[in-house]
Amino acid sequence: EPxxxxxxxxxxxxxxxxxxxxxxxxxxxxxxxxxxxILGQKVEFLVSFYNNEISEKSExxxxxFSVERPDGSNFTLKIRSTKLEDSxxxxxxxxxxxxxxxxxxxxxxxxxxxxx
Amino acid sequence: SQELEQxxxxxxxxxxxxxxxxxxxxxxxxxxxxxxxxxxEGLIFLMMLQKGGEEKSHEKITAKxxxxxxxxxxxxxxxxxxxxxxxxxxxxxxxxxxxxxxxxGTKLSVIP
Numbered sequence: 635e636p637x638x639x640x641x642x643x644x645x646x647x648x649x650x651x652x653x654x655x656x657x658x659x660x661x662x663x664x665x666x667x668x669x670x671x672i673l674g675q676k677v678e679f680l681v682s683f684y685n686n687e688i689s690e691k692s693e694x695x696x697x698x699f700s701v702e703r704p705d706g707s708n709f710t711l712k713i714r715s716t717k718l719e720d721s722x723x724x725x726x727x728x729x730x731x732x733x734x735x736x737x738x739x740x741x742x743x744x745x746x747x748x749x750x
Numbered sequence: 751s752q753e754l755e756q757x758x759x760x761x762x763x764x765x766x767x768x769x770x771x772x773x774x775x776x777x778x779x780x781x782x783x784x785x786x787x788x789x790x791e792g793l794i795f796l797m798m799l800q801k802g803g804e805e806k807s808h809e810k811i812t813a814k815x816x817x818x819x820x821x822x823x824x825x826x827x828x829x830x831x832x833x834x835x836x837x838x839x840x841x842x843x844x845x846x847x848x849x850x851x852x853x854x855g856t857k858l859s860v861i862p
Contacts, residue, residue, distance in 0.1 A: 638792075665848060677793070677838065679849040690849050725792060729848065737781060737848050741793040 636660045638742035640726050646748045647716055655711045655745045657726030666709045667727040667739060668701065670694070677725065683709065716749045723747075752777045754839055754853035762859045763829050771824045771856045773839030779819045780844030787836040787855070796824075796837075826858075834860045 639658045647653050659666050668680040681691040683701055700712045709728075713720055723746050727739040753776040763769050773782070781800050785793040797806045799815040799822060806813050810827045826833055836857050840850040 667849070669850075676854055677840075677850075677852040679851070682848055690847060692849070723790075727793075737842060738795055738798055739783070739848075739850060740795055741785070743792040744790075746790075 638726055638728055638740050640724075640742040640745050642745060643743065644746045644748070646750065649718060649749055650715050653713050653716055653747065655713075655724050655726075655747070657709045657711075657742055658707050659709055659726065659728030660730075660740060661707070663728035663730050663740075665689075665729045665737075665739075666701075666703070667729075668711045669725045669727065669741075670722040671725065671744075672719075672722045680711075713747075716747075718749050721747055721749045752841055752843055752851045754841055754851060756837075756839060756853035756856050758856060759854070760857040760859070762861060765830060765860050765862050766828055769826050769829055769858070771837050771858070773822045773824070773853055775820050775841055777820075777843075779815065779822070779841050781842040782813075782815055782819075782822045783840040783842075783850060784813050784822070784824055785838045785840060785852075787838055789836070793838065829858075829860045831860045831862055834858055 641656045666683040671677045679692050681695045682689045698714045702710050723744045725744045726742045729739045755774045757772045783798050784796040787793050797813045802817040802819045804815045812825045815822045836855040838855045840852045
């Protein structure tokens with residue numbers, strides 16, 4: 635069964651460093667998303683991406699964040715200068731179609747980011 | 751913004767018992783999604799509901815959306831230890847937006 639994969643599973647970084655989180659969405663999907671979950675809190679939407687551009691983003695997704703689909707398979711989230719409060723589990727998701735009725739988002743296993 | 755309230759926050763049941771988890775929205779729901787999350791892992795898609803009064807089942811799990819589309823329930827029949835985890839409801843806001851807003855989750859423990 636096709637699945638979303640994410641690497642690395644755990645990333646530890648120093649405050650102020652840049653990190654890139656990687657995702658491989660399900661191959662025939664068109665929409666891609668990043669969410670995050672701070673320990674003990676809700677899963678929060680960060681950004682959605684379609685047709686090689688951002689379609690929606692939340693207030694969390696400020697200038698420190700960027701997304702890219704550098705090739706036909708990978709989808710990345712970059713945090714330019716990490717802060718302590720960026721420590722969270724980051725989930726990538728993908729969905730197949732634009733019509734809402736097909737908006738079944740499939741999530742990857744997550745990358746746990748720890749900022750020291 | 752849309753808020754989702756889940757109840758109960760946690761639930762401990764004996765194996766074989768039935769249980770229900772509720773999700774109430776502050777606004778009319780356009781799409782309601784149920785996910786299961788094991789601690790420290792990703793979200794597993796369970797079901798999506800869209801129409802008022804809609805009901806879907808998968809194995810021993812049934813989800814319903816009320817007619818007014820502001821409340822959904824997830825019912826598990828004859829619970830098993832494999833059902834243990836955190837159940838999350840999520841909603842999209844419609845109007846061409848696909849971002850999901852999630853509730854805080856309901857932690858289910860099943861005692862053998």
